[in-house]
Amino acid sequence: MSDKGVLTVISGFSGAGKGTVVKQLLDKYDYGLSISATTRSPREGEQDGREYFFKTKEEFEQMIAEHQLIEYARYVGNYYGTPKEYVVQQLEQGKDVILEIEMQGALHVREILPEVNLIFLTPPSVDVLEQRLRGRGTETEEVIRDRMARAKEECSYMEKYDYIVVNDDLDECVENVHRLIRSLHYKREQQEKFIKKIKQEFEKR
Amino acid sequence: MSDKGVLTVISGFSGAGKGTVVKQLLDKYDYGLSISATTRSPREGEQDGREYFFKTKEEFEQMIAEHQLIEYARYVGNYYGTPKEYVVQQLEQGKDVILEIEMQGALHVREILPEVNLIFLTPPSVDVLEQRLRGRGTETEEVIRDRMARAKEECSYMEKYDYIVVNDDLDECVENVHRLIRSLHYKREQQEKFIKKIKQEFEKR
Incomplete structure (x- = not known):
């Protein structure tokens, strides 16, 4: 493992459950x-x-x-x-850091910190998205229609993200995102220090 | 999970244990x-x-x-x-496919199949690399010196790989590579079908 932390931004449709997923990740694991x-x-x-x-x-x-x-x-x-x-x-x-940021802001992060990993959380289908929005029981029909229209627009953002994770079962999704973030430590960009160390060890011989 | 398999090429220094790691992955898990x-x-x-x-x-x-x-x-x-x-x-x-290919060949794979993920296996240090080569007890001093010289040259290849995985403990390394490959399913490039499906679902409304 590299000694440097991994930076992740999580976004997703309203109703994809990203707030809950991020909260559980921060509760269960040792994130910065x-x-x-x-x-x-x-x-x-x-x-x-x-x-x-x-x-x-x-x-x-x-x-x-x-x-x-x-x-x-x-x-x-x-x-x-x-x-x-x-x-x-x-x-x-x-420390690995997770930021929950809406889509426009998320893409902006890459300009400031190019090493960022952008994860897009999505329900398994549009029907499930609607069911979840309705299931809350707190939103008016107008709000639901509004959210669905926004999700339709936000759909094109998916193609700008590095990773797409489907949130079908909450616990599974939390584990999948956590394992993904652990695996991102193996990215070459995260291993620059290690590569330098090995090169120096060879040079000294 | 996407329905398309992930293609991975594994390379590494002679003595990094890549043959053993790949064999265990194929034995333990359902790779193509x-x-x-x-x-x-x-x-x-x-x-x-x-x-x-x-x-x-x-x-x-x-x-x-x-x-x-x-x-x-x-x-x-x-x-x-x-x-x-x-x-x-x-x-x-x-099916996820793992190919064990030496470094020059590995980089060539990207030209043929751009979606390939290149994993570089390395021992934790140059000393450990030498210990492992000596530990086999089958190589002459000349062969060991030859391998170490080659490893020193191959070192620069690390910077062309997508992922660097340290093979310290064999079992751990096998699990780490397997989890990395599972996580690569979340890459946007692997999720094209899913993105298309969601877009079509929105369009139909």
């Missing part, structure tokens, strides 16, 4: 954490560098300008984003 | 077979299409000319090679 930066005020009990990195608007906009964010978005007047430095630190400490 | 073509005469009990595809020199040279061979070599006056058609058939039947 990613802490977001935000311009919103800390709530009671929240600590800088634990729940969030709390930034002023000016600081955040400087981070954007200096490409210090892997991705960011504006939501209800505040910025939210993933600082690159913290993720890179985790990777250098040998 | 690869049958070589040869111009040598069948021995007693050998059947065409079982041990080998037996070809005349003219047939074999035509196969070379028509790029029907994944790789080939001449050995003691006879040709030996891997017919592309048979491997492709196995892949289309959903």
